[in-house]
Amino acid sequence: MKGFELDPAFAIADEQALRGLFEATHALAIQKCRDTLGPHAQDFIRRSPFLCIGTQNMDGKADVSPRGDPAGFVRILDERTLAIPDRPGNNRLDTLVNILANPSVGLLFIIPGFDDTLRVNGRARLTTEPALIESMAVNGRAPKLAIVIEVDEVFMHCAKAFRRSHLWDPDHRQDRSEMPSLVKIILDETTGAPSDEREMRDIDDQLEADYKRTLY
Structure with missing residues (x-):
């Protein structure tokens, strides 16, 4: 079976052609981007029990991984630094290996019942620092390591995607x-x-x- 092929006549090949399809970016969408975690961003992170982390290796191969724990599991170390515990998984280690090769990461924080989300972009490092690791223990089990992220960009993301999908609607x-x-x-x-x-x-x-047996 032959795979799907795009017609090159309709390919978008540069940013000018891309932006020509859309109206200008709303001023608020530009202004909302910050380089530190303000009080509302910090409150959002403390309420969030779930996030997705996007990474890439040096060859550009991308990966997105879900991370979840009780609300507030992501530690706010200061206004520009976050720490995520690495809980037991399938030991593929895709996210962690990618971070070693390319520290750039993107986070999407989600709160059940909230249609808006919080996006954080930054640079990640892996650590086994004892004090930090022990502070992340759940049911007496500490993670093997933590992902520490230096924040470069923070902004709230609008509710359109969640409202289109009816994600929290019981009828759906x-x-x-x-x-x-x-x-x-x-x-x-x-x-x-x-x-x-x-x-x-x-x-x-x-x-x-x-x-x-292995949740923590």
Whole structure:
């Protein structure tokens, strides 16, 4: 099957052509960008239990990773410095390896029920500094390391995307059972999932047990 191909006649190849498609940037959209964490940005971060972190390696290969914990899990060290605990995951280490190669990161903070979001761009470093790591312990378990971010740019992002998607609207929630489990999806697309429903259910149960055992 031949892959999709764009018609080069309609390609946008430079910034002038791109901006020609849109109206001028609203003055407020430019003015809102700050290089420090003001009181409202700090309050937003303390309320947020979830963020996405975008990274790139030196070859430009991009990755976005979700991070979640109880609200306020991201530490505000000062008005230009944040620290994110690195909790147990799948040990692919995509985000961490990318940071070692290219420290530029982008963060998107999300609060359940809020349609607006907070964006933070900056430069990241990895640390195992004992005092910081111990301060991030949950249920007696400290992270192996922390991602410390020096803030370059901070701004609030408008609510349009969340309102278009109806993300928090209960009437738009989808039934998770309409798609296979995470493990079945992975197995279907790799080695093949077992056809026996009981065997598949046992594998799913093992994942749930692993979640409980390794969440922190």
